[in-house]
Amino acid sequence: MNRRKFITAGTVAAGLAGVSLTAGLPASARSLDRRYVRSLDELQRALATAGPGTLITVANGHxxxxxxxxIAITGKRGTPSRPITVRAECPGGVVLTGEQSFVLTGSSDLTLSGFAFRQSTTLEVPPDCKRIRLTRNDFQLADVEGLHWLMVRADHSTVDHNAFHGKTTLGIYLGIEGAGTDAMATGVHVYRNHFSDHSFPGDNGGEPIRLGVSPRALSTAGAVVEFNLFERANGDPEAISVKSSGNVIRHNTIRDSLGGIVLRHGNANRVEGNYLLSGRNGIRIYGDDHRIVNNYIEQVAGSGIVLGSGNVRDHFPGETPASRRGNDAPDRVQLALNTVLDCETAISGESHRTLPPLGCTITDNLLQASTGQLVNMPFQDGISWAGNIHWGTATDGNAPVSGFRRVDPRLAAGADGIRRLTAGSPAINAASQSYRDVDCDLDGDRRTGRVDVGADEFSRRRPGLSPLTPADVGPNAR
Known part of the structure; x- marks a missing residue:
């Protein structure tokens, strides 16, 4: 089937023509076997003979x-240093419509770059593939009830610099799963993507990112989800829904959204250095051995951080599906060095399930608000508190008096609107303990010696990291 028409000034490609689609690709992808195709038939023929290092450019058009x-890609194998790359002539300039676009089978070291996906079925990256990269694409699939847009099941896949936007119905933007019913793809990297404008009005099933599902909770995925921006992510209370183990969620920005970061299932996840701003949900935690450090949460309508309760003590291999769907009471969770400002409640728990947190620590967090209460923790016996700072006219709630001191931390907003410590703050060098596994603060500044309370380590330098803006993510970001 030949191409039917070109887009010469399409809305998808507008403003993106100056971005090189070879940016971030290995040098080999810029210099070896190059092919230029003008139709789907030519593309399929080029793919049939493509080998390591082949670069196929598809002419702009619809x-x-x-x-x-x-568009079948079967048994095509590049190498890590010489991937097979299929790219649009310019970002968003190749618009793919119809039921399907690319269908991948048994392929590895393959990059798809710059396409505008408008299909009506899920784009799948299956488990018989490996090291598949999707970069600088624009996802706005058909707004079909229950349709998930991108499902990644292949180990060591990369999803970066893409835009996902404009869904009003049930279904997620990006899912990460694995082979069979209980495995997870390992080593997936998700970074510099823009997730926006999911407006499904239900209370479940519209997550921008869903990292696993309950049967896969005990599978160690080792995914890294970092430097992504979420705006108006209103399809689910969970913008990043983690339902697997051993993942890192860091340096993401969630702004003006219903969704927050939720460790719903799984163990040993790390949530670090994220901004949650002017939304309705903060960070909510179930499961064991998580680390929640260096996060900045401001003006969340509900609780900034929720340390949940459970109806099961621990998930285990072989449990029934009904048990696996239950909430795993948090054990050995560390909440440390977070800054929570002007939320309805800074840190809270849950009382509607009977199993409390056990062996958890809440230390050296900076909590400030002018209304509401700072702490509402119905279960206290399983939690140790130390070194927290409270300030503002909000009440202390039921925080144990031995676990905090009430003192003005002397915060001031920077050019990015983030409130940081100023010189002379009593939070400086005031942490109650050392944190060997926390090397840097929210801004990227080194934490050395006796560290500062809250997410910010005082520095006179310009912050190296700030909340992300649309210019920092998506197909047009450098």
Missing amino acids: YPVPAGTP
């Missing part, structure tokens, strides 16, 4: 993919 004949 390409309706015929039903039953997707």
Whole structure:
């Protein structure tokens, strides 16, 4: 099927033509076997003979993919240093419509770059593939009830510099799962993406990122989700929903959204250096051995951080599906060095389940608000408190008096609106303990010696990290 028409000034490509699609690609992808195709037939023929290092550029245009004949990529194997790259002539300049676009099978070290995906079925990266990269693409699939837009099941895949936007119905933007029913893809890296404008009005099922599902909770995924921006992510209370183990969620910005970061299932996840701003949900935690450090949460309508309760003590291999769907009471969770400002409640728990947190620590956090209460923790016996700072006219709630002191931390807003410590703050060098596994603060400044309370380590230098803006993410970011 030949291409039917070109887009010469399409809305998808507007403003993006100056971005090189070879940016961030290995040098080999810029210099070896180059091919330029102008139709789907030419693309399929080029793919048939592509090998390591081949770079296929698809001419800008509108390409309706015929039903039953997707763009098949089967058994194509590049190498880590010489991937096979299929790219649009400019970001967003190649619009793929129809039921399907690319269908991948048994392939590895393959990059798809710069496409505008407008198909009506899920784009799948199956478990028989490996090291698949999706970069600088624009996802706005058909707004079909229950349709998930991108599902990654292949180990060591990368999803970066993409835009996901404009869904009003049930279904997620990006899912990460694995083979079978209980495995997770390992080593997936998700970074510099823009997730925006998911407006599904239900109370479940519209997550921008869902990292696992309950049957896969005990599988160690080792995913890194970092430097992504979420705006108006209103399809679910969970903007980043973690349902697997051993992941890192860091340096993301969630702004003006219903969704927060939720460790719903799984163990040993790390949530570090994220901004949650002017939303309705903060960070909520179930499961064991998590580290929640260096996060900045401001003006969340609910609780900044929720240390949950459980109806099961621990998930285990072989438990029933009903048990696995239950909430795992938090054990050995560390909440430390977070800054929580002007939320309805800074740190809270849950009382509607019977199993309390056990062996958890809440230390050296900076909590400040002018209304509401700072702490509402119904279960106290399983929690140790130390070194926290409270300030503002909000009440202390039921925080144990031995676990905090009430003193003005002397915060001031920077050019990015983030409130940081100023010289002479009593939070400086005031932490109650050392944190060997926390090397840097929210801004990227080194934490040395006796560290400062809260997410910010006082520095006179300009912050190296700030909340992300649309210019920092998506297909047009450098």
